Amino acid sequence: METKKTTFDNRLLPYLLLAPQLFITLVFFIWPAAQAVKSSFEREDPFGLSTAFVGLLHYQRLLSDPEYLAALSRTGVFAVSVTVLSMVLGLAFAAAVDRLTRTGKVYTTLLVWPYAVAPVVAGILWWFLFNSTTGLMPFVLEKFGIDWDHDLNGTQAMILIIVAAAWKQISYNFLFFLAGLQSVPQSLMEAAAIDGSGPVKRFFTISLPLISPTTFFLFIINVNYTMFDTFPIIDATTVGGPAQATTTLVYKVYQDGYIGLNLGSSSAQSVLLMMIVMVLTYVQFRFVERRVQY
Amino acid sequence: MVENRPFLTFLTHAFLIVGFLIVALPVYVAVIASTHDVSTLMSQTVPLWPGSHFIENYSRILTDASAANGLPNYSHMALNSLIMAVVITVGKIAISILSAFAIVYFRFPFRQLAFWIIFVTLMLPVEVRIMPTYKIVADLGMLNSWAGLTIPLIASATATFLFRQFFMTVPDEMLEAARVDGAGPMKFFRDILLPLSRTNIGALSVILFIYGWVQYLWPMLVTTDPGYYTLMMGMKRMVTVQDGVIEWQLVMAGSVLAMLPPILIVIFMQRLFIRGLTETEK
Missing domain, CATH: 4.10.280 (MYOD Basic-Helix-Loop-Helix Domain, subunit B)
Structure with a gap:
């Protein structure tokens, strides 16, 4: 990592400038993370008086606990559904706006604001829309013979949080896809048009392959978002239920640790989650280096 | 077309x-x-x-x-949200621009290490370290305080990276000219870098304000005193009615008011917003 060719030669000053950032990072990020790793190998007695080293016990228990494995696969379903739904819609909107020269800006304004809605508010809005007594959606769904009650039906509860989480993320994907599409060289499009390919064919054979780096980047970002930033949606609406049907990995860490006070297991879960974020971040940054050359 | x-x-x-x-x-x-x-x-x-x-x-x-059944007044919670969002925005920008300045314009031992320590924050969102972070804030006596609500959220790798990238594009001649004129590092920072960074600071402020405004899990963990409740926690309390009915008309009025400030910011500062979003996330 480079600096400027000419630099200032103060000895103490750079440390002072870095001190606040490093202090907060060490105290509130790295130290707690280290504590989580440490207590994931320990067991505390019920009174909190002594701790004993138990090795990989918590991990072994977790990985053989059907509930944890169910939460793992549930999180996978949740993350992939939200990612695919919000990316497909974001891309469709971006492709449409990209076609319009003058009115595109207006539509952009009409589509970007959901990003600013807080996850907890987004959850509450959709929860109300699907509310079984007064909501609009159950009323509509009834016409199709669907009996909606996300308080009892786990699949429906999952659909509810998928819709709410994807809704919030559409504008983000839309903006990145739009930027990607607008950077596709116009000359390529014109050449293809002269060769007789229509807009749909051009989209699938030219635009889509050329924006594949953006697509990959967004995939990682969206999986990350769904795993970690959707906590408020779940907490304000389904609270992980019914019967754990919407308990994701992050929600389980919260329930077992903060509510259930099971420190060892919660720490082991934290450590496993950290590993997932590390992999995602690594992939994301490896890819950014490639994108610069692209 | x-x-x-x-x-x-x-x-x-x-x-x-x-x-x-x-x-x-x-x-x-x-x-x-x-x-x-x-x-x-x-x-x-x-x-x-x-x-x-x-x-x-x-x-x-x-x-x-x-x-709002037993919550502080709505405007009180709105004020708390505003304070929290503003402090986080200002704090993140201040400490990030200083660290980026140190990393780009100085050569010193452990520079690389400092960079990696900052980078690590990306991999440790609050959600994965709920319990131990809560414990540290409790041990430091920061529960139910403005310091506890804001300081742990102020570290920012993305903001630091953004400023670092921007500083790398500032021509070296600026620094040489400033040195010839006898300007020290802090004078150079204040009179040259800071004014040049105005647009970046603006773009970042929009994103960070929204980030601070929508915080949910962290305020819920560290505040039990209703005096510190933010709007987002208030919303959750309004829909968790133990017995009786949810007053949907009030919940919806509350939701509308809670989403209004960030939505207005995004719509009216759209250029800065889009710039902030696309610059910080890469």
């Missing part, structure tokens, strides 16, 4: 308009619901046209503390 296809253009408009209507549906329903009274919302499917209780509902939520 490469060629003129009126029918396809028509379809494009139709698709975008329908898309917008679907995306806006939950917000539309929320606004409508906030103008009805409780009996309408309890007994039937939500009406699609506004009712006559707009003023009553909004003035109740803004002035009547009991409207």
